Amino acid sequence: MPATADFKFTASIDDSLSGSSCWSAPSNIALVKYWGKKENQIPANPSISFTLNQCKTITGIDFQPKKNTGQFSFDFLFEGQPKESFHPKIESFFQRIFPYCPYLSHFHFSIDSQNTFPHSSGIASSASGMAALSVNLMDLERQSNPSMSEEYFWQKASFLARLGSGSACRSLKGQVVVWGEHATIQGSTDLYGVEFPDEIHSNFNHYQDTILLVDKGEKQVSSTVGHDLMHNHPYATRRFEQAHDNLKAMQNVLTTGDLEQFIQLTESEALTLHAMMMTSMPYFILMKPNTLEIINKIWSFRRETKIPLCFTLDAGANVHVLYPENDKAAVLQFIQSELVGYCQKEQYICDEIGNGALKIQR
Missing domain, CATH: 3.30.230.10 (Ribosomal Protein S5; domain 2)
Incomplete structure (x- = not known):
């Protein structure tokens, strides 16, 4: 190396x-x-x-x-x-x-x-x-x-x-x-x-990522500042251990195609990221009310349809909706009918694994 x-x-x-x-x-x-x-x-x-x-x-x-x-x-x-x-x-x-x-x-x-x-x-x-x-x-x-x-x-x-x-x-x-x-x-x-x-695993071939643009403004706290706040974070050590554990689990998921475990790991990681922001000192929140509305809509849709879509977040308010390619038509219909109203100017971007x-x- x-x-x-x-x-x-x-x-x-x-x-x-x-x-x-x-x-x-x-x-x-x-x-x-x-x-x-x-x-x-x-x-x-x-x-x-x-x-x-x-x-x-x-x-x-x-x-x-x-x-x-x-x-x-x-x-x-x-x-x-x-x-x-x-x-x-x-x-x-x-x-x-x-x-x-x-x-x-x-x-x-x-x-x-x-x-x-x-x-x-x-x-x-x-x-x-x-x-x-x-x-x-x-x-x-x-x-x-x-x-x-x-x-x-x-x-x-x-x-x-x-x-x-x-x-x-x-x-x-x-x-x-x-x-x-x-x-x-x-x-x-x-x-x-x-x-x-x-x-x-083939389950992840052409995996889809539709990015819901909830807030296109500049973040209140930059990622650089957010990273620095982990130096004295009370939960930092345990978080770093958790990331190692979750990456090992994700390695197994990606090779076995276990979509249920993929959903749990991916959503937990997204929420943990924002939990670190909310529990740093000074604390801050980058999610917006519409971010939470979208998350709850995704959870309801998944329960009702059994379609294995999930969300992840970066260090901001936008929501990445991840799902298999063969569910694309149903998920895009759901996004159009249920989620675009929570997006700024109803904007979203369709992408996939590259x-x-x-x-x-x-």
Whole structure:
């Protein structure tokens, strides 16, 4: 398993190199959540996520050599328009990854990015955005190191993405991705996400995720602040132990196709995440009244129909409705008739399990 030092770029830099690349990278939704982290974006507990398919960021970069190698130089466009507010985030990201990518200061970058989901929809774009940018940078790096293995390419891309946004390391490769060292997951590490090593049961083929956009506003408390509040949280130690236990249980679920246990684990994890927020100091609530209305409607529908749909939540108010593909028609009818009224402007997004980042020809 590579150590941090193994990701340092040691090849010679061709200062005449110029070119471009373009990649898409999806968002992901954690089934077992990570909440709380240590220095250098190291998770306090392991997590496991579904990679999404439609909700993604598409990022292209052009790079040209520059004479002054003492600082970073880049332009950034978001959906075709200059976005100055993103500059500090990219500058900070470049500073974090510079020890591993010293070539960054040798080029001027023109970065052009867009999301396939509505901007300010309440869907976290940091995971897909940082993953897409990282895999583009690895494309550049591979030009200076043509013998680079595929395994190394994806590991370092995930490693870099993690330094930009923790959960971004789960958006690179694989339908189900584990991030964080875990005793029963072969190859798992705190440094980058790894593809789930076991065969996934056919029950989860094309598994659906319909995202109900309850609140598209900016969160009252950022995820960064929320993670930091776990340092002195009275229940932190037990929560981290629970996450290890639940990930082991989820590993069994994904291989056996036990949908009843999948529902219990997934919903419990979602509510536990928000329980940690409500019991931190200072305490806060990111769910909205309509979030709870939707949850109760889902529970009633599941009891009445026996259709194995369930919900999960990220660190916000939106609800991810997860269900098998063969129940899609019935669930979408239920969403249209019972749930859209609880969504902001009746908006929701239909997605499903995907495979990760893809290179795009342009």
